Amino acid sequence: MRSLSYIRAKTVSEATEAFVAAGEGARYIAGGTTLYDLMKLGVERPAHLIDIASLAGSDRIETSGDVLFFGAGARMADVAEDGVVRRDYPVLAESLSKAASQQLRNMASVGGNLLQRTRCPYFRNGAIGAYPCNKREPGSGCAAIGGLDRGQAVLGVSDACTAASPGDWPVALTAMDATVEIQGPAGPRSVPIAEFYRLPGDTPHLEFAIEAGEIVTGISVPKTEAGRNSTYLKVRDRESYAFALASAAVALAMDGDHVRHAHIALGGVATRPWRAREAEELLTGRSIEPDIALAAGKAAFAEARPGAHNAFKIELGARTLADAIMTAGRKMQ
Amino acid sequence: MSDTHDRQPLEVTRRQVLEAGTIVSVSGLLPVAAQAQAPSPQPAPENGATVQVSFHVNGQPSALEIDARASLLDMLRERLGMVGAKKGCDHGQCGACTVHIDGRRVASCLTLAAKVDGRDVTTIEGIGRADALHPMQQAFIDHDALQCGYCTPGQIMAAIACVKEGHASTPEEIREYMSGNICRCGAYVGIVAAIEQAAPLIERS
Numbered sequence A: 001m002r003s004l005s006y007i008r009a010k011t012v013s014e015a016t017e018a019f020v021a022a023g024e025g026a027r028y029i030a031g032g033t034t035l036y037d038l039m040k041l042g043v044e045r046p047a048h049l050i051d052i053a054s055l056a057g058s059d060r061i062e063t064s065g066d067v068l069f070f071g072a073g074a075r076m077a078d079v080a081e082d083g084v085v086r087r088d089y090p091v092l093a094e095s096l097s098k099a100a101s102q103q104l105r106n107m108a109s110v111g112g113n114l115l116q117r118t119r120c121p122y123f124r125n126g127a128i129g130a131y132p133c134n135k136r137e138p139g140s141g142c143a144a145i146g147g148l149d150r151g152q153a154v155l156g157v158s159d160a161c162t163a164a165s166p167g168d169w170p171v172a173l174t175a176m177d178a179t180v181e182i183q184g185p186a187g188p189r190s191v192p193i194a195e196f197y198r199l200p201g202d203t204p205h206l207e208f209a210i211e212a213g214e215i216v217t218g219i220s221v222p223k224t225e226a227g228r229n230s231t232y233l234k235v236r237d238r239e240s241y242a243f244a245l246a247s248a249a250v251a252l253a254m255d256g257d258h259v260r261h262a263h264i265a266l267g268g269v270a271t272r273p274w275r276a277r278e279a280e281e282l283l284t285g286r287s288i289e290p291d292i293a294l295a296a297g298k299a300a301f302a303e304a305r306p307g308a309h310n311a312f313k314i315e316l317g318a319r320t321l322a323d324a325i326m327t328a329g330r331k332m333q
Numbered sequence B: 001m002s003d004t005h006d007r008q009p010l011e012v013t014r015r016q017v018l019e020a021g022t023i024v025s026v027s028g029l030l031p032v033a034a035q036a037q038a039p040s041p042q043p044a045p046e047n048g049a050t051v052q053v054s055f056h057v058n059g060q061p062s063a064l065e066i067d068a069r070a071s072l073l074d075m076l077r078e079r080l081g082m083v084g085a086k087k088g089c090d091h092g093q094c095g096a097c098t099v100h101i102d103g104r105r106v107a108s109c110l111t112l113a114a115k116v117d118g119r120d121v122t123t124i125e126g127i128g129r130a131d132a133l134h135p136m137q138q139a140f141i142d143h144d145a146l147q148c149g150y151c152t153p154g155q156i157m158a159a160i161a162c163v164k165e166g167h168a169s170t171p172e173e174i175r176e177y178m179s180g181n182i183c184r185c186g187a188y189v190g191i192v193a194a195i196e197q198a199a200p201l202i203e204r205s
Helices: A012-022 A035-040 A076-081 A083-088 A090-097 A102-107 A169-175 A277-283 A290-300 A312-330 B032-037 B072-079 B135-142 B152-165 B171-177 B188-201
Strands: A005-008 A026-029 A048-051 A067-071 A179-184 A187-192 A215-222 A230-235 A246-255 A258-267 B050-057 B060-067 B098-101 B104-107 B120-122
Touching (some): A012 A026, A012 A048, A012 A179, A012 A215, A076 A090, A076 A102, A090 A230, A102 B152, A230 A312, A258 A277, A258 A290, A258 A312, B072 B098, B098 B152, B104 B152, B135 B152, B135 B188, B152 B171, B171 B188
Antiparallel strands (some): A179 A187, A179 A215, A230 A246, B098 B120
């Protein structure tokens, strides 16, 4: 790890000014659970750290207005425990409480979690550098394609990168049509979460629609009755504290027994939090039955492109989604 | 716990190289008890840019200049001689380094030391005494909740927080909220039993 400077900012403007002043190699650090980890692995090599974990008011959680608002600095553990979120938006609370460990949820912020980077073992092989990675070193190649690719994505992959998007919270937010609030040296802006994550394409090193010097300041989630009939199902190699092999965020808006609109997103199987529009359309107007749920699950993976060792994710992902749809449907009764 | 006081000054050969690659002087590695009697602790050299941090550890004020890259875990172990928190994976995956900051459990290996400026840190050294163990420590003994003991300081710090958070009401909940602490010896049955025993004796926060 190379030597670096560290300062703690108290306000957003103080942070963005410090970023501009610091010049090349400046990075913001919040909880640090991703950035510091990747610094130890030699993947991230910042020269200046600007600590934004204690920006004034950045940890507020507001659930009484027209939207749910989560300050970017709110800790994952605190949002997971919020009473309104747990009762009215279980998909959000569950996506957080099933992520990481309580130690890390006490550290990690819900804004920083949006920027978590892939767990692809070739990407994380930074310090040794024995393997190429287009995401870590653009143009160097991809060792995962044709390599040990059990954990890689099957949706949204390109010839340059198959790295799976690692998050749970971003998947739930994608299903719920969240908006990411951003502030930078040029001022504030809002980005729909569907536009926040890029497909790898030929440029897998460009992951997020956020510019250098910008800070995620908050997350807004439109309120919807579908929130009550929602769930986040995460299937892992072990029961707790592991990244998803496949996960599904499902929220159902119902007319009586029939689905008026389904919100569905998938994790663990795609290169970004994956909105499953085909599955949503298939469910619209239908009642919740096991065969329909499974058909929706299979529809979500119609375009899947597996590698050598991860074809199991197609069946696993389809059944994970089907189970999540049935769980969300049962909350109607 | 006791290894802070029982250990001889540490061998330079074994511990001189920090994860960050910095060299620490022997004087910076003295046990806390010995350090308290010394006229003034010698500043340890740091190779990189440094930051000044002032914080409380186990109720005692502490102030030192630390490499901006250093983790809280390395600062505790290598600079303050508090070797209760253990370095297992150094990547937040095993829980052996668990300490409390302002009463909340965190992975000290993934916490920049610079971040604890102005905060209260509690380590395994600060929760009980040899003649008055913390109820969680006693419960771990009562239930043989360890074998090699390497993960135990982290397990106990996580367990105390687990109870205070209100996440210890059933064995299933304990297992879920203790999943950030790995025990290679597999003492999980004893650990869950110990937490069930100690839970009623510890106040919820």
